[in-house]
Amino acid sequence: MKKNLSRYSILFFCLIFILSACSSNQASEGSITALFTEVNPAPLSVEDSESRVEMAQKIREIILTFDDLYDSAIVLGKEDCLVAIKVRHTKRFRMKKIEKELKETLEKEFPNENFTVSSDYKIFLEAVRLKDKVKEENWPVDKREEQLQKIIKLSREQT
Amino acid sequence: MSQKEKTPEQKEYDQLQKKHETKRPILRNCVVAFFVGGTICLIGQAISFLYIYFFNFTEQTAGNPTVATMIFISMLLTGFGVYDRIGQFAGAGSAVPITGFGNAVISSAIEHRTEGFVLGVGGNMFKMAGSVILFGVFSAFVVAIIKTLITQWFLGGF
Amino acid sequence: MLKGEQSWVFPRRPVIVATGVTGGPFEGNGKLAEDFDLLHDDLWMGEDSYEKAHRLLIDEAIEIALKKAKLQKENIEFLIAGDLINQITPTTFAARNVGIPYFGISGACSSSMEGLALAAFIVNYQGAKHVLTGSGSHNAAAERQFRYPTEYGGQKPPTAQWTATAAGFAIVTEQNEQNQNEPKVTMATIGKVIDMGMTDPFNMGGAMAPAAVDTILAHFKDTGRTHEDYDLIVTGDLAKVGRAAALDLIHAKGIDLPSEKFQDCGLMIYKDDQEVHSGGSGSGLSAAVLYGHLLKQMKYGTYKKILCVATGSLHSPLSVQQGESIPCIAHAVAIEMD
Numbered sequence: 001m002k003k004n005l006s007r008y009s010i011l012f013f014c015l016i017f018i019l020s021a022c023s024s025n026q027a028s029e030g031s032i033t034a035l036f037t038e039v040n041p042a043p044l045s046v047e048d049s050e051s052r053v054e055m056a057q058k059i060r061e062i063i064l065t066f067d068d069l070y071d072s073a074i075v076l077g078k079e080d081c082l083v084a085i086k087v088r089h090t091k092r093f094r095m096k097k098i099e100k101e102l103k104e105t106l107e108k109e110f111p112n113e114n115f116t117v118s119s120d121y122k123i124f125l126e127a128v129r130l131k132d133k134v135k136e137e138n139w140p141v142d143k144r145e146e147q148l149q150k151i152i153k154l155s156r157e158q159t
Numbered sequence: 160m161s162q163k164e165k166t167p168e169q170k171e172y173d174q175l176q177k178k179h180e181t182k183r184p185i186l187r188n189c190v191v192a193f194f195v196g197g198t199i200c201l202i203g204q205a206i207s208f209l210y211i212y213f214f215n216f217t218e219q220t221a222g223n224p225t226v227a228t229m230i231f232i233s234m235l236l237t238g239f240g241v242y243d244r245i246g247q248f249a250g251a252g253s254a255v256p257i258t259g260f261g262n263a264v265i266s267s268a269i270e271h272r273t274e275g276f277v278l279g280v281g282g283n284m285f286k287m288a289g290s291v292i293l294f295g296v297f298s299a300f301v302v303a304i305i306k307t308l309i310t311q312w313f314l315g316g317f
Numbered sequence: 318m319l320k321g322e323q324s325w326v327f328p329r330r331p332v333i334v335a336t337g338v339t340g341g342p343f344e345g346n347g348k349l350a351e352d353f354d355l356l357h358d359d360l361w362m363g364e365d366s367y368e369k370a371h372r373l374l375i376d377e378a379i380e381i382a383l384k385k386a387k388l389q390k391e392n393i394e395f396l397i398a399g400d401l402i403n404q405i406t407p408t409t410f411a412a413r414n415v416g417i418p419y420f421g422i423s424g425a426c427s428s429s430m431e432g433l434a435l436a437a438f439i440v441n442y443q444g445a446k447h448v449l450t451g452s453g454s455h456n457a458a459a460e461r462q463f464r465y466p467t468e469y470g471g472q473k474p475p476t477a478q479w480t481a482t483a484a485g486f487a488i489v490t491e492q493n494e495q496n497q498n499e500p501k502v503t504m505a506t507i508g509k510v511i512d513m514g515m516t517d518p519f520n521m522g523g524a525m526a527p528a529a530v531d532t533i534l535a536h537f538k539d540t541g542r543t544h545e546d547y548d549l550i551v552t553g554d555l556a557k558v559g560r561a562a563a564l565d566l567i568h569a570k571g572i573d574l575p576s577e578k579f580q581d582c583g584l585m586i587y588k589d590d591q592e593v594h595s596g597g598s599g600s601g602l603s604a605a606v607l608y609g610h611l612l613k614q615m616k617y618g619t620y621k622k623i624l625c626v627a628t629g630s631l632h633s634p635l636s637v638q639q640g641e642s643i644p645c646i647a648h649a650v651a652i653e654m655d
Contacts, residue, residue, distance in 0.1 A: 169512075179523070179562045181474075238468075247592070270467060
C-alpha cells in the first residue's frame with residue numbers, strides 16, 4: 001500500500017510539473033475568449049490614413065456577406081492584408097474551399113492588395129492580440145507592420 | 160491454415176458450450192469506448208489549445224507536440240500500471256487513440272526489459288505496434304495512390 | 318494396479334504427509350488466503366524477472382513441504398513437477414537448486430494431478446519412499462508468454478481466465494504407523510487428449526470441459542464407482558463457463574450429479590469482487606487449492622473422499638496463431654481419509 005502511495009505521488013508531481021510548465025503566461029488577458037467565442041473585432045489598419053481605414057471597413061463588409069463564416073479579424077497592412085476567419089462548425093469540411101472563394105472575391109474587389117486568408121485559430125488569436133496591443137500600448141506603424149509580417153509568415157508554416 | 164472441418168460431435172459441443180459462454184457486452188463496450196475515447200480526445204484538444212495559446216504553434220503545427228504529449232502521458236500511465244486498467248474498462252476507447260499505440264509500444268518495452276536492452280527492449284518493443292506501423296503505412300500508401308489517380312485522371316486531367 | 322482401461326488403484330494407499338503452498342499478492346486478497354503457507358505481496362518477489370520470481374515460488378513451496386514433513390532433501394528420492402512456461406524452465410531451475418532426481422512433466426494446468434498420480438504410482442510399487450510432487454504458475458510470466466505484456470491495455474472478454482500466482486507441492490510417502498491420519502491417494506485415472514475444435518484461447522474453460530467430463534466418466538466406468546462415492550468432485554480450472562458446460566455434459570450422460578458436489582478450484586480461490594473474468598486458472602492453482610485448502614478441509618472432516626480432476630489446455634501461442642484448435646487433457650486422482 002505504501003508503494004502505491006509513492007507511485008501516485010510521483011504521478012501527481014509529474015502532472016503538476018507539466019501543467020506549471022504550460023502556464024508561463026505571456027498573453028494578454030482578454031484574448032483567451034477569442035479561441036472559443038464570437039468576438040467580431042473591429043478591422044485594424046496598420047496605417048492611420050483615412051482611406052486605408054475605410055478600405056479595411058469595406059473588406060469587412062464583404063466578408064460579412066459570407067454565411068459560412070461566423071467571425072473574422074482583419075489586419076490591413078501596407079501592401080498585405082491578413083484576413084483571419086472562423087468557419088462554422090458544420091462547414092469545416094469545406095474549409096479550404098471557403099478560404100479560396102473568399103480570397104478570390106477579395107482579390108477581384110481590391111486587386112492591389114496581397115490577401116492572406118486563414119481559418120487557423122492561432123492566426124485569428126494573433127490578429128486579435130495585435131489589435132489589442134495597438135490599442136493598449138500605442139504601437140507605432142513600423143512595429144505593427146513587423147508583427148503583421150510575422151503572423152503572415154506563421155500562417156504559411158506547414159509543420 | 161490448418162483449420163479442419165468440425166466433426167458433428169464437435170459442432171454439437173460448440174452449441175452446448177455457447178449457451179454458457181458469457182457474451183461480450185457489446186452495447187456497453189461501445190458506449191464506454193465512445194465516452195472514454197471522447198474524453199481522451201478532449202484532453203488532446205485541450206493540450207492542442209494550450210500549445211496554440213501559450214506557444215507559437217498554429218492549428219497545423221500544434222499536432223506534433225500534442226501527439227508527443229499524449230504519448231508521454233500514456234507512457235506515465237503505463238509505467239504506473241494504470242493504463243491496463245483503463246484498457247480493461249474502456250476497450251477500444253483507450254486502444255484506438257494515439258495513447259493506445261503508445262501503450263502497446265511501452266508495455267512491450269517494459270515487459271522485455273528483463274532480457275536486456277538490445278535483444279529484449281530493442282527486439283520486442285514493436286512486437287505489437289509493428290503491425291500497426293506496417294499496415295498504417297501501407298494503407299496510407301494505397302489511399303494516396305487512389306487519391307492521386309482520381310485527382311489526376313478525373314478532375315485535373317482534362 | 319491397472320483397473321479398467323486407464324485407471325490405477327493403489328492398494329498400499331500412499332499418503333500425502335506434508336504440503337507447501339505459496340502464493341502471490343492477488344491470491345493473498347482472495348478467499349483462501351489463510352490456506353497459503355507463504356504469501357508474497359509483490360509479483361516480483363524481490364527477483365529481477367518474473368520467471369525468477371516463479372522459480373522462487375516453487376523453491377519456497379518445496380522448502381516448506383520438506384520442513385513440515387521433517388525431512389531433508391536427501392531423503393526424497395524423486396521430484397515430479399511442471400509448470401506453464403516454455404520448456405518448464407522455472408521448475409527445472411528449482412530442481413537444480415534442490416538437487417533431487419527430477420522428472421519434468423508438461424501437462425499445462427493438469428501437471429499437478431499428473432504428478433500426484435505418478436508419485437503415488439511410484440511409491441505404491443516401492444520405487445521410492447518419498448516423492449515430492451507439485452506445480453506452480455506465475456501470473457505475469459504466463460501472461461507475457463501466452464497473451465500480452467502485463468501493462469498492455471487490451472480488453473479481455475468475460476470468458477478469459479486469470480492465471481494464478483501460486484505453487485503447491487506435496488510429499489507422497491509410504492503408509493506407516495505415524496502417518497495413518499493423513500489423506501491417502503487411492504486411485505488415479507489418466508486422461509486422453511480431447512479436442513472439441515475450440516480455438517479461442519480466451520475461453521479455455523469451455524475448451525477443457527469435455528476433457529474433464531471424459532476423464533470423470535472413464536474413472537466411474539473403470540473403477541465401478543459413482544459420484545455417490547465421493548463427497549466432492551473438484552475440477553482444476555474450468556471456471557464459470559467450463560463448469561457449467563461440464564455439468565451439462567455430465568447430466569446429458571444421465572448422471573445425476575448435484576451441482577453443489579461439483580466444484581471448481583478456479584472459482585474457489587478468488588473473491589467475487591476480484592476482477593478475474595470467468596475465474597482462475599494456471600497449473601499452480603489446482604495444486605495450491607488441493608494441497609492448501611482441500612486437504613485441510615479433509616483433515617477437519619468436511620470431506621471424506623474427493624476426486625480431484627485437474628484440467629489442462631495444451632496449446633501454445635504459436636499453435637493458436639496458426640489456427641490450430643486447443644487440445645485438452647484432464648487427470649483425476651481420488652484422495653480419501655479413513
